[in-house]
Amino acid sequence: MLTVEGLRSRYGRIEVLHGVDLHVDSGEIVAVVGANGAGKTTLLRCLSGVQPVSAGQIMFRGEPLTAVPAFRRLQRGLAQSPEGRQIFTNLTVEENLRLGAFIYEDERVDRDMQDAFAMFPILREKRNLAAGGLSGGQQQMLAIARALMGRPACLLLDEPSMGLAPILVAQIFDVVKSLKALDVTVLLVEQNAFGALSIADRGYVLETGRISFEGAAAELIADPRIREAYLGI
């Protein structure tokens, strides 16, 4: 579904991705883990088109994506819940969700919104309040819900569990798992590596801009080097 080959990207003169190769098959959940500053966020930004790619190829559903502008990528089926949440702070919660489905104008939008409210009831409570007033965790829920409103074929999640209460972290991972049933492919960047790998099919380890390990999630969890470096066990 999504193939990345030799992806390089830079901020100004500093290159932070030095040729990343990875692929995500349809219906898979793939986890990417790595230390602070490894380039995980940069990788996702490249995929969603808000970060220039200096070399390499991104193929999505068999078509090259590199030249597609960011705002068209949702139409192609790629949605992202970005790092730092990036909600529309001055708009209401409901407006945020509605804009998540900006490219659609049908009755399914309303249904999706009800689904989002069902998933995160607090959002329903706060639907008419400015999103900037939400607590950190509530904003994180909003960011995820907004991404889902875009009806993605492939969902890119950048640290979705960040700032969420433990009970919700578990819930988020359940949601991600349940997306599989809906045929949504997920690329999951997580610091909670244990949680991520537990629900993922496969995983990658990104180390200073390069993939250093890859394999089935279970294998990675079992790998002593990874256990020591990223799982803290």
Added chain:
Amino acid sequence: MKLSAKQASLLVLAVLIVLSPFFFPSGYYFRVGSLLFVNGLAVVGIVILTGFAGQISLGHAGFVGIGAYACALAPAYLGLHPALSAVLGAVVSGATAYLVGRPILRLKGYYLAVASLGFGILVSMVLANEARWTGGPDGIKTPDLGLRGLLADMGLELTNPQFWYALSGLALLIGAWLALNLRDSPTGRALRALHGSEVAARTVGIDVAQAKLMAFVVSAVYASASGSLLALQNRFITPDVAGYMHSIELVTMAVLGGAGSVLGAIFGAGILTLLPQALTVFQNYEQIMLGLVMMLVMVFMRQGLLPSVLGLMRGRGE
């Protein structure tokens, strides 16, 4: 020995000021040079307020006006020496900034801009309307500084443009030196910090209101000094110096050159002072060219001219 960025900036500035006259074909160039320095001085003040502390003022010409009119009015009504009048102007400007700054610096962004704009308009309106004192819109004469005569007595004969070139060049150097010192001092860091995040600045102990007020006062004094120099040099002054067009011009100079950097802003003052002189050959097309150049610079050098150029050079160097 390796020069710090500050020393390098000052050195570049000093060398340019001292060496350029050797290439000047006529006295007119001294005049343009001194104008550049006078504008540069006010713009350095803008750098402190806007570049460092992130507060936008569209009324700084008001302080230029106070500085300028101090040099016309204090000698006439108080019998003060012109040089002392300039000092008085700076004091009045600083005090006015202190009083005005307290309420308006609570505002942010455009709201601050419009409030300061209102202040500037108020000043220029008083200057224009109180004709009995100020000579009204047609302006008022300022006395001779007398320093040039003094120098001549000491054997240093300078033409008028040469004298003002030297004096305002010196003033700019001092102004730039002070601002560069400020930038990397604890106070300067506090200003730049509150620019980044007021909340965080307060939690590290910075009295944000106080710091902003300080920046406002200091930049007002710079503007005032610039106005005084202009008035004494021109020997005649009109309320136009206090008008909003001049305020906007000052901010434009700062941003065009690179608002965060002292040298850059002076560079910007240079461009906007020299450009109209150079563009006179285009006659009716002058304004078109000026607008075009401003847009092109900002489109292709977003951080301002100097920082962008330096960035390019550094990029090559590595």
Added chain:
Amino acid sequence: MSLLVVEGLGIKFGGLHAVKDVGFTLKSGEIVSIIGPNGAGKTTLFNMISGIYLPLAGRVMLNGEDVTGMSPNRLAERGLSRTFQNLQIFQSMTVLENVMAGFHLQARGPVLSDMLGLPGSRRRSREAEAGARLLLERVGLERAAEREAGALSYGALKRLEIARALALRPKVLLLDEPAAGCNAVETEEIDHLIAAVAAEGVSILLVEHDMKMVMRISNHIVVLDYGEKIAEGDPATVSRDKRVIAAYLGAQATEAANADG
């Protein structure tokens, strides 16, 4: 004696009673954690204690002095310092300068002295720089010292905030989710750092959703839900509290935490 005493603190936003009648105490060198579901009012509580919001009710005593509603900069002078859940970085300054700004209270001096570059001003800057470099080393950012802060990754910025907060040499340190965005290993480093700071006698108030960390280092835990305190006690007590499990921890998480602990 208690360094920080919070009594009956409350605030409303519109109709929402975001924090209601919350109180607790913090002793010297103690680590107290505030936990609770998202939106429970933890950050809001921090904002009131640190002077960013004016509480509607209750009071805050710092070192025996009533500091309710005092501005953050005056609180900083009294030894209270904090980090932010929503990063508050001085973006266009370097990493080093960010931490140096944290030394403001020790480094500040007369404007004139600073503008004239008098030796005193230069000395104050030098001292701040030396202190800042030490702190950067302590949080593992020494190699990024000269980089523009805006260019750091999220996790690195979290640590930068801690370094800046430490620069004030606080007596009371408020940390709002310091480990968010860090993986298990990085979290453990922060964990050690916090413990070490506390060991130096600094009192720490911690908000964190990483239960492993909270359970490991807290002396005392206060649990909020819908703005109200629903439980408090030592980690073992709190983690067994039914209401806490139901509202916050969830069954799975508790198992996991217990298994690891």
Added chain:
Amino acid sequence: MPELMQFLLSGITVGAVYALVALGFTIIYNASDVVNFAQGEFVMLGGMITVFAYQAGLPLPLAALIAIAATAAAGVAFNKLAIETARGAPVVSLIIITIGASIFIQGVAQVVFDKQLHRLPAFSGDEPLHVFGATILPQSLWVMGGALIVFVGLWVFFTRTLTGRAVLATSNNRLAAQLVGINTNFVMTLSFGLSAAIGALAGVLVTPITLTSYQIGISLALKGFAAAMLGGMGNPKGALVGGIALGLLEALTAGYLSSQYKDAVAFVVILAVLFAMPQGLFGRKAMERV
């Protein structure tokens, strides 16, 4: 009290002019946080193009239509060539670009048209209408009507349409706007086109009252800017109320206090209002939490 009535009518007339200019600011501001200092030039272009097209023999409505379309095109071109190319530049740099554009457009107008003052015939004649002992020109009603219609249009646009929401989203968080599929470039183009068209419409409506020349833009823009800030930047309601309030302030000051210092009094009142309400009368406080 025919005097008071006359002052009020004068204030509302001038206020409606300011309101129309202020309304023009809102769209670009809402899309990009940029106060477009060239907005006054759009007003000028609207007036000047109409004047010259009309002098060339076109019927007035057609001339006005051409002026509005041409100005909108100029706005779009300005966005495409300058603002869009400067993508990612800090807001201050964008503001300077708009100042440059203002100078540029003035320069062009001065060459293409001339430096003289011009006037358009009033749409419904010059016969004053009498209201409670005071008089008002029919053209003032045109201006007021224009302001009202533009206000309603903008209000509906921003609160009732998804595109309007997309405009707000773009300025609030451009990155996120792209991620949810908003073509932010198009939003900007649309905003500049609309703003320019509103400006031009203002120019057409007010020229019979205020007269026009290549350089009227700046002072109109400043007044409009002040009005918009008084009302709260970005909110159409604020622009309308702020404009009318500013006009009334000036007229009442000129009538009762001092015609010399009427602008000053107006600014003092603005300062006082901002002191009490730092976001203006209807401005929304930006929601940022720490």
Added chain:
Amino acid sequence: DIKLGATVSETGPASFLGDPEAKTLKLMVEQINASGGIKGEKIKLFLYDDGGDPNKARTFATRLVEDDGVVAIIGGTTTGTSMSVMPVVEDAKIPFISLAGAIEIIDPVRPNTFKTPHTDRMACEKIFDDMKKRGYTKIGMLSGTDGFGASMRAQCLAVAPNYGITILADENYGPKDADMTPQLTNIRGKSDIQAVLSPGFGQGPAIVTRNYAQLGITLPLYQSHGVASNGFIELAGAKASEGVRLPGTALLVGELLADNDPQKPVVMAYKTAFEKATGTPVSTFGGYAHDALRIFVDAVSRSKSTKPADIRDAIEKTSGLVGTTGTVTMSPKDHLGLDLGSFRMLEIKNGGWVLVK
């Protein structure tokens, strides 16, 4: 070549004064050079646009003196720009002919400074003279706050007592204001007022005139020479401006002048040439530039050299030179050389100008 400098406000708030001035200078220099120049030498014109900014004007004056090496300077469209050019020319001893109105420019007399337009004091005197003749002694004033309006207001306030005129209302308007009905309402409210005087230039006077008609005020309205051009009638509208009186120069009423009037040929020649070359109607202001250039040319042809000092001396000896503003005769005590007689009181009738007898 004879190098002549000029700095006028082609753009900026005074551009509708400066623009015809610049056009006139260019046009006439071309004409003179085409017909062989002065004493066989061609004039080289250095013309700068100071945008009405006094600071710029001073810089251009320095440029003209120091860099271009001109022998004389024409310009200073406004009083402010003229006043800031003066220190430069007095320093360098270069003759300077200002095109601005205020009396301060030539009073006190400075060695190198001359000017062509009537002073604003003369305009006040001319108007008050006319009022007195018609028996108006109580008037209201509504002045622009720009340089022109403010300066003339001050002069009028000063000379009014000489004509037994009391000013009962003294209102002002900003140069960019769009509506003056409040001020006019206040003037109308004072029942004793017999006439209204409105000194100003730019769009202000036109709007005043229109508001005057809107309010249905029937008192006689006097404008200043600042609006003495056909453009004014067009902007204010023929109907609203019917009956408005103002002091103007012969230029506006060239056709109406008696055939034996010495100004008639001069005025008509300039008018024809200007209107043919530019396609726009002449205005009083272009006439000022015309006269300044004529004074310069006349002086150069009389002086023994083209040195600035000699030209200055020759200008001071100008005598009986017929220009558009009047017949100029200067002296060491009078660097204007015009009297009130050359000012004409004009009235607008049926959208055109007529001479008031």
